[in-house]
Amino acid sequence: MSDTAEHATGYLLGHAALEQRRLLIQASYVRPWTARLLRRAGLTEGMSVLDVGSGLGDVAFIAAEIVGPGGRVVGVEREPAAVDTARRRAASAAFTDIVSFTNADLAEFDPVGSGAAWRPFDALVGRFVLQYLPDPAGTLRRLAGFVRPGGIVVMHDMDVSNPDVSVPRCALWNDCYALLGALFRAHGIAPDFGRHLTRVFLDAGLPWPDVDSGAMTGGKPGSTVFTWLGSAVQAVEPLLRQAGIALPDGLVVDDQLVATLERAVQESRSMVLGNTHYGAWTRLNDGPHRSERP
Ligand SMILES: C[S@@+](CC[C@H](N)C(=O)[O-])C[C@H]1O[C@@H](n2cnc3c(N)ncnc32)[C@H](O)[C@@H]1O
Numbered sequence: 001m002s003d004t005a006e007h008a009t010g011y012l013l014g015h016a017a018l019e020q021r022r023l024l025i026q027a028s029y030v031r032p033w034t035a036r037l038l039r040r041a042g043l044t045e046g047m048s049v050l051d052v053g054s055g056l057g058d059v060a061f062i063a064a065e066i067v068g069p070g071g072r073v074v075g076v077e078r079e080p081a082a083v084d085t086a087r088r089r090a091a092s093a094a095f096t097d098i099v100s101f102t103n104a105d106l107a108e109f110d111p112v113g114s115g116a117a118w119r120p121f122d123a124l125v126g127r128f129v130l131q132y133l134p135d136p137a138g139t140l141r142r143l144a145g146f147v148r149p150g151g152i153v154v155m156h157d158m159d160v161s162n163p164d165v166s167v168p169r170c171a172l173w174n175d176c177y178a179l180l181g182a183l184f185r186a187h188g189i190a191p192d193f194g195r196h197l198t199r200v201f202l203d204a205g206l207p208w209p210d211v212d213s214g215a216m217t218g219g220k221p222g223s224t225v226f227t228w229l230g231s232a233v234q235a236v237e238p239l240l241r242q243a244g245i246a247l248p249d250g251l252v253v254d255d256q257l258v259a260t261l262e263r264a265v266q267e268s269r270s271m272v273l274g275n276t277h278y279g280a281w282t283r284l285n286d287g288p289h290r291s292e293r294p
Helices: 005-009 017-041 058-067 080-092 136-144 171-186 193-203 224-242 257-268
Strands: 048-052 072-077 099-103 121-127 147-159 210-218 271-283
Touching: 017 058, 017 121, 017 147, 017 210, 017 224, 017 271, 048 058, 058 072, 058 080, 058 099, 058 121, 072 080, 080 099, 121 136, 136 147, 136 193, 147 193, 171 224, 171 257, 171 271, 193 210, 193 271, 210 224, 224 257, 224 271
Parallel strands: 048 072, 048 121, 072 099, 121 147
Antiparallel strands: 147 271, 210 271
16 A cells, blocks of 8 residues: 555545544444444453544444443544544543543554553554554554553454445446545555455464454435445545546535435335445464563
């Protein structure tokens, strides 16, 4: 994956209101999948968890429900506005005793230097973040160094590269879906990043991970797939224009897009796919903690 402007300057999708809305919509539909993944990976009551690229806090909140009052969760996020929102949401969900958020870049985040209270985490988690980093394996290796021997690393990413996402074919659905992959490619980001997770874990020097996947699927009137794709295209429209990616002929990107997609899918009587999720998890080897090694 090449280094690109957004790798140097910020998160590709930014943090404008439409992107924050998209993140919340995405977080609510993918929540059960992430919760199952974290439990399956071994997260359990009382653990300490580091959530990287914590965004608006959704993964940290799932982790907090799992670890409970005896555990703790630290979210790390580079964007100050997202950290503010996450802190507000933690307060209104009464999670502040368990969850805290730190404003830092993952390339520089260093809990070891934060003082005498430092203890290695039991688990490192992250969702939809590695693919936006210039060096996913290098960063994962570094972050895994903050996890205790025998601790857990679990990453959740996705694939939006599938060219065949409706049966019978719904042209509008396929064309809108293809915009997401085109945008990632235009910025040097692999749209099928989720499928690279095993390699990224191994390149990071971690033990071979278990993996699981699941595709968001729908089509029935009212299905959340419509909101997912409609809100995503709305959020990225300015980036598509900047990247010179043409919108499908006649497509109007506005608040009606979700309804337009739903009508098109009803007309073609299709089953449609959203993104495919990939989860990878592993347990670190027992032995001296990395930060204690010479
Ligand atoms: C797609 S969002 C996912 C947010 C959250 N993990 C979730 O699943 O709801 C990716 C987040 O990673 C953050 N991010 C990207 N690169 C980062 C970096 N180098 N350091 C810290 N945060 C980063 C972005 O600002 C953004 O909030």
